[in-house]
Amino acid sequence: MWATNKIDVHHHPAPANYTAAMKRTSGIWPVASSWTVDKSLEDMHLGGVTTAILSVPGTPDPALAREWNEHMARLRKDHPSRFGTFAALPARDIDASLREIEYAFGQLEADGIGLMTNCGDKWLGDPHYAPVLNELDRRRAVVFVHPAVADCCKPFVTNESYFQPTELPADTTRAITRIMFSGAARRYPNIRFIFAHGGGTVPFVLERLARMPTRSPEVAAAVPDGVEHELRRFYYELAQASHPGALAALTRMVPASRLLFGTDYPFRTSDEHARAIEGYGFDAADLKWIARDTAVELIPRLAHAVGSR
Numbered sequence: 075m076w077a078t079n080k081i082d083v084h085h086h087p088a089p090a091n092y093t094a095a096m097k098r099t100s101g102i103w104p105v106a107s108s109w110t111v112d113k114s115l116e117d118m119h120l121g122g123v124t125t126a127i128l129s130v131p132g133t134p135d136p137a138l139a140r141e142w143n144e145h146m147a148r149l150r151k152d153h154p155s156r157f158g159t160f161a162a163l164p165a166r167d168i169d170a171s172l173r174e175i176e177y178a179f180g181q182l183e184a185d186g187i188g189l190m191t192n193c194g195d196k197w198l199g200d201p202h203y204a205p206v207l208n209e210l211d212r213r214r215a216v217v218f219v220h221p222a223v224a225d226c227c228k229p230f231v232t233n234e235s236y237f238q239p240t241e242l243p244a245d246t247t248r249a250i251t252r253i254m255f256s257g258a259a260r261r262y263p264n265i266r267f268i269f270a271h272g273g274g275t276v277p278f279v280l281e282r283l284a285r286m287p288t289r290s291p292e293v294a295a296a297v298p299d300g301v302e303h304e305l306r307r308f309y310y311e312l313a314q315a316s317h318p319g320a321l322a323a324l325t326r327m328v329p330a331s332r333l334l335f336g337t338d339y340p341f342r343t344s345d346e347h348a349r350a351i352e353g354y355g356f357d358a359a360d361l362k363w364i365a366r367d368t369a370v371e372l373i374p375r376l377a378h379a380v381g382s383r
């Protein structure tokens with residue numbers, strides 16, 4: 075296999091209190107309800123992953139976010155070189171989110187923060203998020219952005235719906251668009267945003283996005299160096315975006331030094347992503363960026379775990 079010491083930046087644990095909460099709200103896939111830490115470690119072994127950065131979807135409930143963050147922190151403490159954490163925030167509640175940021179970095183030694191693309195009817199970049207983004211910018215935080223179904227789409231996008239594969243990448247595109255065109259990307263330049271799933275549909279709709287500054291003075295002011303320039307400042311992980319067509323579009327948008335290995339485990343596996351990325355035809359240097367170098371640049375403590383092979 076092309077690298078045996080990869081870092082998976084998109085890996086979901088599903089502790090019991092998570093599956094119980096999901097059953098109450100949006101439902102849960104059977105594969106997640108049978109998760110154990112040993113299954114995570116087995117998947118990592120099969121795909122040559124040394125370290126997986128854990129994240130769970132955000133929740134409106136501050137107490138539940140705290141429980142999940144403490145659970146992930148315990149996994150990291152039990153397996154310090156095998157796991158890292160992106161702490162979840164209850165993003166509808168800004169004061170609780172600010173408290174959770176303080177706790178996650180101060181007490182739990184989180185490697186970054188996990189945010190969802192929306193908190194119901196507001197997408198990242200909306201003024202609602204300003205205090206949170208301001209604090210994350212001050213801390214120069216790594217922020218992993220994962221899609222969620224927005225309120226507007228919940229009537230027709232369920233876990234069983236065949237619209238889910240279209241809606242989740244679309245919501246990532248909405249969040250990236252909002253962050254760029256609201257001016258948030260430039261207002262908070264120290265946040266290192268990682269977008270899930272290869273940036274949703276952004277690489278494919280880039281032509282339309284790049285024309286927006288010509289249609290709106292407000293958008294033009296938000297991206298004075300152009301859309302492509304802003305997109306090259308972000309990072310993108312490759313879970314569920316390792317198809318040759320997706321990789322072709324994404325690699326025309328950003329260099330490999332902005333790409334990270336990711337799996338979306340337990341919904342997908344590290345082995346299948348490793349094979350797909352290896353089969354695409356990247357050169358050795360680019361594969362090294364994707365496997366670990368980009369992740370180590372963002373989270374330097376991981377250098378100790380994965381070395382420089």
Ligand SMILES: [Zn+2]
Nearest residue numbers: 084086220338
């Ligand atoms: Zn995921």
